Structures are given as structure tokens and as C-alpha cells.
Amino acid sequence: MSFSLKNLHAHFVAEASPVDLRQVADEDALSEIRSALDEYAVLVFHEQPFSAQEQMAFAQRLDGELHTKTGISALQKNRFGTEAIADISNVDESGAIIAPDDRRRIYNLANRLWHTDASFQDPGGRYSMLSAKLIPPVAADTEFADMRAAYDALDDEMKARLEGLIVHHSIAYSREILGFEFSENESAALEGACHPLIRRLPHTGRKSLYVASHATKIIGWPIPEGRLLLRDLIEHATQRKFVYRHTWQVDDFVIWDNRATMHRGLAFDDTKYRRELRRVTTLDINVRWGSRTPRHF
Ligand code: OGA
Ligand code: MN
Numbered sequence: 001m002s003f004s005l006k007n008l009h010a011h012f013v014a015e016a017s018p019v020d021l022r023q024v025a026d027e028d029a030l031s032e033i034r035s036a037l038d039e040y041a042v043l044v045f046h047e048q049p050f051s052a053q054e055q056m057a058f059a060q061r062l063d064g065e066l067h068t069k070t071g072i073s074a075l076q077k078n079r080f081g082t083e084a085i086a087d088i089s090n091v092d093e094s095g096a097i098i099a100p101d102d103r104r105r106i107y108n109l110a111n112r113l114w115h116t117d118a119s120f121q122d123p124g125g126r127y128s129m130l131s132a133k134l135i136p137p138v139a140a141d142t143e144f145a146d147m148r149a150a151y152d153a154l155d156d157e158m159k160a161r162l163e164g165l166i167v168h169h170s171i172a173y174s175r176e177i178l179g180f181e182f183s184e185n186e187s188a189a190l191e192g193a194c195h196p197l198i199r200r201l202p203h204t205g206r207k208s209l210y211v212a213s214h215a216t217k218i219i220g221w222p223i224p225e226g227r228l229l230l231r232d233l234i235e236h237a238t239q240r241k242f243v244y245r246h247t248w249q250v251d252d253f254v255i256w257d258n259r260a261t262m263h264r265g266l267a268f269d270d271t272k273y274r275r276e277l278r279r280v281t282t283l284d285i286n287v288r289w290g291s292r293t294p295r296h297f
Contacts, residue, residue, distance in 0.1 A: 136273030150237035
């Protein structure tokens with residue numbers, strides 16, 4: 001055992017004892033982390049002074065290929081020269097705080113809606129790994145919801161109703177909810193992707209609700225009816241009893257399983273305080289399903 005774990009929530013989330021993940025490279029230790037993710041879905045590591053390169057290298061050791069399409073590159077500043085790093089910050093290339101009316105800010109504000117990373121792609125995101133580099137002096141926390149516990153708590157009638165349903169996800173939808181408008185060029189990249197609403201997770205066999213603010217419709221259902229059900233499920237899954245709130249410290253490194261959780265950033269005065277994190281997400285490459293589904297159903 002290269003580290004021990006302490007539960008931070010009744011259903012999920014564990015905090016690891018001190019370990020330097022930059023040095024963790026042997027298969028035993030890596031598979032320990034994967035098993036811990038199967039069990040807890042969110043792992044919190046402190047004091048991980050990753051460079052961007054080291055963070056990418058660790059993510060590749062842990063889970064293989066990195067996702068490079070977790071957002072729309074034209075709308076995201078990127079100070080790292082690779083699409084494999086998502087620049088989760090409110091500063092521009094020069095390090096200055098982004099202006100209140102800047103499109104990039106409005107685009108990024110959608111991270112405050114409950115979501116799971118890259119559900120609008122196929123493959124979607126499997127593990128996301130967020131490294132905190134600069135944290136404001138005011139609360140600028142991230143919340144996580146356990147979508148397995150949320151599934152378990154549904155009654156049998158609802159579980160039966162959800163079985164087999166397919167959901168279309170699009171990043172355009174979560175942005176449009178907030179009134180963001182895409183240009184025609186941008187829209188070309190916004191086809192979205194379809195995924196099952198209920199997922200059975202490998203290894204544990206547990207089932208999970210796969211919904212997000214990106215979820216636009218349930219295939220084959222009238223759109224309003226599907227949206228109402230999706231809304232009800234997100235509301236159900238984000239009851240306080242299923243939610244953990246993470247208060248960041250510099251060099252915290254949080255890994256979560258996007259198949260088993262949703263998350264959202266909480267509001268803070270982002271026009272006043274700088275906040276800089278870097279995210280790497282791995283490709284959920286075992287799930288190729290749906291990649292050839294036509295856009296319109
Ligand atoms: C992310 C994300 C929320 C936050 O990095 O994928 O949604 O609190 N972050 O920054
Ligand atoms: Mn996210």
C-alpha cells in the first residue's frame with residue numbers, strides 16, 4: 001500500500017495520505033489508485049506540485065490516452081500549447097483577469113452548472129484530474145455529486161423506466177441555457193454525442209446516472225418530456241446528501257471518475273480574484289458506442 005485513504009463523505013470521496021504522484025509509476029501503485037477510484041469516485045491528494053508536463057505524464061500512466069476535445073478550443077485560452085490541458089482559470093494568456101463581458105468568461109461560466117466532463121463527445125471523459133495552482137482568498141469551491149448513490153436511491157419503478165434510455169449531449173446546450181450565442185463556425189463543432197442514461201460501471205458492477213447540463217434530450221421522446229425527466233434526475237442527484245464540497249488549497253490534485261459523478265464550480269468574485277487550475281481528462285475509450293449515431297433522431 002503506497003498510501004492510505006480517509007473517507008470525506010458518507011457515500012464517496014477519499015483523501016489520500018501524503019504521497020508524491022510524480023514518483024508513482026509502478027503498476028501496483030497505479031492499480032491501487034484505479035481501484036480506489038472504483039470505490040470512491042473522487043480522490044483528493046494534497047501537495048502535488050505538478051508541472052503541466054508532469055500532470056499529463058501522470059494521467060497517461062494512470063489511464064492511457066488524454067482527451068483533447070473537452071471544450072471548444074477557439075473559445076478557450078490555453079497557455080500550455082496543448083489541447084490536452086484545459087486551462088481552468090479566469091486569466092488570459094498574459095495572466096490578467098478576463099474582463100466581465102469577455103466571451104471566454106461567459107463560455108467558462110457554464111462550469112457552474114452541474115456537468116460531467118466531455119459527455120458531449122464520444123468517447124467522453126473517464127477520469128478528470130484537476131490541479132490547483134492559484135486559489136483566491138475567498139471560497140471558490142467545487143462540488144461533486146455521487147451518481148451511483150443517486151441511482152441506488154431511485155425507486156424500482158423509476159429504475160425500470162430509465163433502463164435502456166439514450167441521451168443526446170451537446171456543449172451548445174449547456175452554454176445556450178446561460179444565453180451564450182455561438183457563431184456559425186463554432187456551431188459546426190457542436191454536433192454532440194449520445195450515451196446511455198444508465199451506465200454499469202466496470203469492476204464494481206454498480207450502476208450510475210449519466211446526466212449533465214449538456215444533456216439535451218432523450219432519444220425517441222418528445223423533447224419537453226425528456227428535458228423534464230433530465231431536470232428531475234439532476235435535481236434528485238444533487239440533493240445535499242449526495243454532494244461533497246471541495247475547498248481548494250494550492251497544489252491540491254483531485255481525480256474524479258466522470259462516469260460516476262457530476263461536478264460544478266461554485267460562484268465567487270471572478271472579476272476580482274485570480275483562480276488558476278489545470279485539468280487533464282482521459283478518454284473513456286472502452287465506450288465507443290454511439291459514435292456512428294446520426295445527429296438528428
Ligand atoms: C473542470 C470544472 C469546476 C471548477 O475543471 O472540469 O468543471 O470549480 N471545474 O473549476
Ligand atoms: Mn468540468
